[in-house]
């Protein structure tokens with residue numbers, strides 16, 4: 001067969017076989033795949049969050065205002081930290097629902113490159129990440145474990161809430177991440193009783209101590225952090241990956257529950273939306289282990305009305321535990337990243 005004849009029968013070729021070269025076809029196939037994945041993702045989130053698809057897209061295409069937590073553990077003192085931040089030409093707008101929590105007005109890079117951050121006097125984090133430690137409501141003298149702790153933002157927040165006066169244990173399942181956690185906690189003046197590198201799903205096999213409070217800020221598919229303006233935003237996202245994480249999280253939750261003493265409190269959080277990673281593993285825990293859901297007493301409603309949704313009762317063929325209405329699904333917005341938080345208490349028995 002001659003070249004022109006071959007070109008004529010190959011799919012995707014133009015009349016002369018050159019008008020639509022192979023590399024354009026590859027690009028279009030990849031582009032079509034990316035667009036289909038994006039459409040599937042947006043449709044899924046629209047169902048989960050009960051928002052119009054256009055609103056899902058708008059909420060995942062935002063430059064969010066950065067959050068800042070002024071670090072009470074710093075030897076500099078809170079007033080001096082505020083002065084140092086003002087001297088950088090930056091402004092802090094207080095969050096009435098989070099002590100020492102602020103929204104930053106100004107360029108985050110100015111703060112991250114400054115001695116205020118380098119010296120561990122103020123931590124930069126999205127304000128959704130402030131909710132889990134507040135929900136945990138730690139108290140001095142308690143024993144507390146953070147099971148997926150690296151890089152350490154929430155560990156440092158817990159330490160600040162108790163003035164470094166709790167027995168605080170930080171675990172992360174990935175060794176290099178644990179090193180990062182050690183560096184961050186040193187930088188932010190956090191006193192840790194223990195660090196360890198165990199897979200959270202088996203942590204109860206390695207750790208014999210039982211705790212007053214457990215934070216499980218689980219590894220997840222990160223749907224709440226997706227920025228749809230980036231063509232690579234969904235590179236690693238698939239529904240199968242979401243389902244696989246759900247199985248891991250179920251095991252992590254069971255181990256976390258076993259690490260609690262009766263009456264102890266567990267906070268489960270993810271930065272993802274899939275019910276497979278949130279309500280499904282939690283429903284399993286509630287149906288097979290002695291735990292109950294507690295309301296989350298962090299009042300973000302005045303700050304951002306309509307900022308969150310209750311946990312879902314149904315998703316596709318599944319029905320979830322009714323108590324999960326007290327879980328919170330924080331919607332992505334101009335300040336909040338997408339997040340899920342649930343607080344549980346271990347019952348005696």
Ligand SMILES: C[S@@+](CC[C@H](N)C(=O)[O-])C[C@H]1O[C@@H](n2cnc3c(N)ncnc32)[C@H](O)[C@@H]1O
Pocket residue numbers: 129147148149150151152153154155171172173174177198199200201217218219220
């Ligand atoms: C969402 S991040 C935690 C963020 C952290 N809580 C913070 O506020 O800085 C999840 C962490 O889980 C860790 N991780 C992944 N798989 C794990 C496992 N099987 N067991 C324990 N930790 C794991 C990752 O290394 C990652 O640091």
